[in-house]
Amino acid sequence: MLGNGRFTLENHVLDSIQESEVVRLLQALIQARSDFPPGDCRTTVAVIADKLTAANIPFDILANNPHQPNLVATLPGNAQTPTLLFHAHIDTVAPGDPAVWRHPPFSGAVENGLVYGRGAGDDKSSVTAQIMALLTLARAGVRLNGRLQVAVVADEESGAHQGTRWLRDNHHLQPDFLVVGEQTQNQVAVAERVACGIDLTIFGKSTHGAMPWAGDNAVMKTARVLAWLEQKLFPQLAAKSHPYLPPATLNIGKISGGLQWNIVPETCKVEMDRRLLPGETRAAAMAEIESLLDEYNATVEPLKYELFSTGKVAPNINTTPDEPFVQCANNALQDVTGQPQELTGYVQTSDGRWFAGDGFPIIIFGPSDPAVGHATDEHVSVEHLVTATKFLTLLALRWLN
Numbered sequence: 001m002l003g004n005g006r007f008t009l010e011n012h013v014l015d016s017i018q019e020s021e022v023v024r025l026l027q028a029l030i031q032a033r034s035d036f037p038p039g040d041c042r043t044t045v046a047v048i049a050d051k052l053t054a055a056n057i058p059f060d061i062l063a064n065n066p067h068q069p070n071l072v073a074t075l076p077g078n079a080q081t082p083t084l085l086f087h088a089h090i091d092t093v094a095p096g097d098p099a100v101w102r103h104p105p106f107s108g109a110v111e112n113g114l115v116y117g118r119g120a121g122d123d124k125s126s127v128t129a130q131i132m133a134l135l136t137l138a139r140a141g142v143r144l145n146g147r148l149q150v151a152v153v154a155d156e157e158s159g160a161h162q163g164t165r166w167l168r169d170n171h172h173l174q175p176d177f178l179v180v181g182e183q184t185q186n187q188v189a190v191a192e193r194v195a196c197g198i199d200l201t202i203f204g205k206s207t208h209g210a211m212p213w214a215g216d217n218a219v220m221k222t223a224r225v226l227a228w229l230e231q232k233l234f235p236q237l238a239a240k241s242h243p244y245l246p247p248a249t250l251n252i253g254k255i256s257g258g259l260q261w262n263i264v265p266e267t268c269k270v271e272m273d274r275r276l277l278p279g280e281t282r283a284a285a286m287a288e289i290e291s292l293l294d295e296y297n298a299t300v301e302p303l304k305y306e307l308f309s310t311g312k313v314a315p316n317i318n319t320t321p322d323e324p325f326v327q328c329a330n331n332a333l334q335d336v337t338g339q340p341q342e343l344t345g346y347v348q349t350s351d352g353r354w355f356a357g358d359g360f361p362i363i364i365f366g367p368s369d370p371a372v373g374h375a376t377d378e379h380v381s382v383e384h385l386v387t388a389t390k391f392l393t394l395l396a397l398r399w400l401n
């Protein structure tokens with residue numbers, strides 16, 4: 001595969017990866033439910049703990065909430081530093097209606113080279129590949145020049161308060177290089193957009209539903225304002241670009257307004273998801289909307305509104321493509337696949353953002369397509385899963401050599 005006698009050790013290690021074992025681990029993780037709510041990860045983490053124990057690999061179970069344990073395994077090397085951290089989350093979203101699935105969502109059924117189940121892509125395939133890479137290196141007796149850690153975290157789908165944020169803020173994770181396992185279709189991603197929730201409330205004047213002319217209907221006004229924003233703001237957002245990411249976007253996620261059918265509504269609230277590109281800030285994104293609403297007020301009709309945004313907006317992952325760690329990763333991927341590889345960006349937002357301000361290189365890499373995560377019939381290809389395992393093994397072998 002690597003095609004050169006110089007890489008005998010690499011070939012030897014990679015050839016020891018057994019597809020059947022990789023698939024069995026993913027199936028066992030899918031069968032041990034960890035869907036949110038409630039996102040109880042105890043049985044899933046136990047599957048991994050058993051496997052590590054059998055291989056004599058040291059690990060810690062770290063939990064702020066006992067039902068949402070995190071597991072951090074360490075392959076000690078010849079040196080304490082640097083620490084290369086593989087990170088992926090073990091919780092999943094809910095399965096929805098199991099009856100509409102091709103295979104039961106917690107079966108881990110394999111059909112035509114695809115493993116099906118909730119978490120098959122997001123994110124148990126990444127957990128599987130990362131744990132199998134660690135096991136492969138440990139069994140081969142490789143002594144790396146640095147520490148390889150794998151963090152299997154809970155609570156990614158519900159805010160990371162018991163998972164990555166807690167681990168990082170309490171110094172349980174202190175990597176020098178980080179691979180975040182999320183679905184990048186086995187490409188090396190160097191950037192992601194971050195989510196910024198913004199609420200817009202539009203005010204009108206209530207009155208009896210029989211006399212709409214005497215009031216100012218906040219719901220109807222909101223409909224007009226949103227049409228205006230679609231026309232004015234969306235092209236501005238679409239013009240913002242990044243070499244590896246889709247443009248900035250705004251999603252109107254939820255609208256609520258009015259009290260009941262026979263009252264003219266006084267207020268209407270719009271909950272929006274603004275995805276920020278690297279370099280954008282919440283304040284700038286809000287100012288952009290504000291200026292258009294003020295223009296609406298000045299040129300279309302009087303408008304009384306409030307914009308509100310709260311919660312922590314993490315910095316973007318935006319790793320320089322010529323960073324040696326990125327280059328090492330992309331070369332390893334090319335060698336494992338035998339194909340030229342292009343860097344990419346991650347379309348969604350990962351737990352890696354909690355480290356994005358810490359100043360070390362971060363890449364995002366994982367099997368499966370982000371479009372099948374959170375969907376009915378979520379799946380991953382066995383080939384992708386095994387390739388990801390080989391890539392992570394080779395990356396650790398080369399970067400900590």
Ligand SMILES: [Zn+2]
Pocket residue numbers: 089122123156182
């Ligand atoms: Zn995920």
